[in-house]
Amino acid sequence: MNLKVLICVTSICASATLADYGVEDAMAEMMQSMIDKSLQSFAKQFELCYMGMKSGLIPNNAVSASTYYNDWHAPHQSRLDNRISHISGGSWASKQNSIGTWIEIDFFTVKKVAGVITQGRPQKANQWVTKYKVACSTDRTTYQMVREGNSDKIYTGNFDFDTKVYNRFPTVLSCRYIRIYPHGWHNHISMRLEFVHGHCFNIKPF
Structure with a gap:
């Protein structure tokens, strides 16, 4: 096999294969297994940063x-990793596709939020949000859009x-x-999501 590793010296990194360093296939497979398990463990640990949607x-x-499209695709169906079942269509889906559509979470008290994780509608529905904006409020009267420079930040979904x-x-x-405003979509506005707690701001999950 040709497992690649990243070799870094004084902040300069280069990609190489383990075979380049004389590592046998069995050792490479063992190392790959260890890496996979570590990544899975880290992903589970990062779920401790989730704020409660999932x-x-x-x-x-x-x-x-x-x-929202119907009860099967009501807002609360937008939980990360939700699946289609006898009580759920697997995601939130809007009734129509239009700019200005939003989905909102109420944390009940002011919370620190580091970011958002999104998915599309599950099981090959071929529906997902490709771009969106984010707005934040403490009173549900005044909302502040997340900005980049002099304009609203548009996130790649x-x-x-x-x-x-x-x-x-x-x-x-x-x-x-906190509101998500879809600004681009594939076939239909459909989302699953989770928010990440502010204390995890410096952690990169993926």
């Missing part, structure tokens, strides 16, 4: 949206229905309410 700590009535995409905010936000 776990259900954030209740259904804390999740709202401007529109998903490229398929299931891969998780994490976008960290420029700084830790202090929000009670």
